[in-house]
Amino acid sequence: MIGSPARPLGAASTKESSVTASSFSRARPPRRAGARWFTFFTLAWLGIWTVQLTPLQLLIPLQLDTPDDASGWVTGIVSSGLVLAAGGLAGVIAGPLAGGFSDRTRGSTGRRRPWAIAGSVLAALSLVAIAFATGPWSVGAAWVGVSVGVAVASAAFTALIADQLADQRGAASAAVASAQAVGIVVGVGVIVLLGLGVVTGYLALAGFVLATGVAAALALPDPPAPAASALAREPRTLAERLSAFHDRDFGWLLWGRLTVNVGNALGTGLLLFFLLYGLRRDPGGAEDDLLLLIVVYTVFVVIASIGAGRLSDRSGHRIRLTVGSALVQGAASLLIAALPSFETTLVAAALLGVGYGAYMSVGLALATDLLPSAEDSARDLGLVNVSAALGQLIGPLLGAGLVALVGGFWLLFVAGGMLSIVGGLMTLAIGARRASAR
Numbered sequence: 001m002i003g004s005p006a007r008p009l010g011a012a013s014t015k016e017s018s019v020t021a022s023s024f025s026r027a028r029p030p031r032r033a034g035a036r037w038f039t040f041f042t043l044a045w046l047g048i049w050t051v052q053l054t055p056l057q058l059l060i061p062l063q064l065d066t067p068d069d070a071s072g073w074v075t076g077i078v079s080s081g082l083v084l085a086a087g088g089l090a091g092v093i094a095g096p097l098a099g100g101f102s103d104r105t106r107g108s109t110g111r112r113r114p115w116a117i118a119g120s121v122l123a124a125l126s127l128v129a130i131a132f133a134t135g136p137w138s139v140g141a142a143w144v145g146v147s148v149g150v151a152v153a154s155a156a157f158t159a160l161i162a163d164q165l166a167d168q169r170g171a172a173s174a175a176v177a178s179a180q181a182v183g184i185v186v187g188v189g190v191i192v193l194l195g196l197g198v199v200t201g202y203l204a205l206a207g208f209v210l211a212t213g214v215a216a217a218l219a220l221p222d223p224p225a226p227a228a229s230a231l232a233r234e235p236r237t238l239a240e241r242l243s244a245f246h247d248r249d250f251g252w253l254l255w256g257r258l259t260v261n262v263g264n265a266l267g268t269g270l271l272l273f274f275l276l277y278g279l280r281r282d283p284g285g286a287e288d289d290l291l292l293l294i295v296v297y298t299v300f301v302v303i304a305s306i307g308a309g310r311l312s313d314r315s316g317h318r319i320r321l322t323v324g325s326a327l328v329q330g331a332a333s334l335l336i337a338a339l340p341s342f343e344t345t346l347v348a349a350a351l352l353g354v355g356y357g358a359y360m361s362v363g364l365a366l367a368t369d370l371l372p373s374a375e376d377s378a379r380d381l382g383l384v385n386v387s388a389a390l391g392q393l394i395g396p397l398l399g400a401g402l403v404a405l406v407g408g409f410w411l412l413f414v415a416g417g418m419l420s421i422v423g424g425l426m427t428l429a430i431g432a433r434r435a436s437a438r
Helices: 014-021 035-064 074-103 114-131 134-166 169-194 198-219 248-268 271-278 283-315 318-336 340-370 374-406 412-424 426-435
Strands: none
Touching: 014 134, 014 248, 014 271, 035 074, 035 114, 035 134, 035 169, 035 198, 035 283, 074 114, 074 134, 114 134, 114 198, 134 169, 134 198, 134 318, 134 340, 134 374, 169 198, 169 283, 169 340, 198 318, 248 340, 248 374, 248 412, 248 426, 271 283, 283 318, 283 340, 318 412, 318 426, 340 374, 374 412, 412 426
C-alpha cells in the first residue's frame, strides 16, 4: 500500500484531502529521480505508444481498407474494429498477469526489467509478423501478439512510478501522457513524410520498440523487492490478493478511466476514415490532413499533461483536475458532431489534446495514490494501463458499429463526447465516498 503524502496538501479540498489521507501507512519511496531517469522512462513510453497507436491510427486502417468491396468502405471499418478489439481483450488479460508475476519476480536482474525486455521483444516480433499478414484473421492474430507485448512492457514500466517515486508521480505520469502524443506523431509522421509502405512501416516500428524498450529496461534502476516487509514474509489470504477487485475507490477509477478512453478513441480512432468518407478528402490529402490533426493534438497533449501533472503534485487537486479534463475532451467531440468540417476538427483536435493530456497524467498519478496493496503494485497498475488501452482498442469497434448504424459519423462523435463526460464524473464518486466515510 502507498504511504501518506510526503507533505500536507494544504489547499486541497475536503474530498481530495480525504483521498490522500486515506493513502496507506507504509513509507513512500524516498527516491527523487533526476533527468537521466526521466529521459529513459520517457523513451520507454515513446516506444510503447508509437507501436501501439501508429498501427491503430494509420497502418491497420490502410491494411484493411476496402474502398472497392461490394459492401463498400464500411466493411473495412468493421474489420479494423474487430481486429483492434481482439488486441484489446488480449491486453486486458496479459497486463495484470504480467504485473502480478513481476511483483513476485526475484533475482539479480530485478523485478521489472525481465518483463520490460520480454514485452518489448514480443511486440517487435509480432510487428514483423503483422507486416506480412494478409486479411483480417492473420492481421488480427499478429495484432494480438503486439498488444500482449505492449501490455507486458507497460505493466513493468508503470510499476517503476510506485516503486521509486514519492512526490514526482504527477511529473512521471505526465511523461507517460506526453510520450503517448509524441509517439503517434513520430510513427505517423515518419511513415507519411518518408512515404513508407505498410510493410516497411511495421518493420520500422519493430526496430524502434526493440531498441527503446531494451535500452530503457537496462538503463533504469530496478531495486529488489522489499524482502524485509512483514507482508512479504507472511502468507496472504485470497481476499488480500484480490484487494484491487474489492476496493470501490480503485474500481471507480478503473471504470472511469476505461469510459474516458473509449470516448477518446471514438473521437480519434477513426479519423482517417472520417476524413476520407465523412469530409470527402482525397486519399493523398487525407493522410496529410491526418498528420496535421495529430500534430495539433500532440502539441496540446504535451502542454496539458506536463502542466496538469506538475500542478497536481503541488496542489493535490487530482480529482477536480481529472474531472475537468474529461469534460473538456467531451466538449471537443460534441463540437465535431455539431459542426463537421476540417477547420472545426482542427479546433477540436486542440481541445481533445488539452482534455486527454491532462486526464491521463493526473489520472495515473491519482491511481498510484489509490493503490490497494503495495505488494501487488505492478499488477494493479497493469489494470490501470489496460483500462486505458482497452478503451483505445475497443473504441474503434464500437465506433464502427455506430458508423454502420447511421451510415455516417455524427453518432460516433456524440457518443464519444457523452462517454468522456460520464467517465470523468465517475471520478467524483472516489472523493464523495471517502469524504462521507470520515
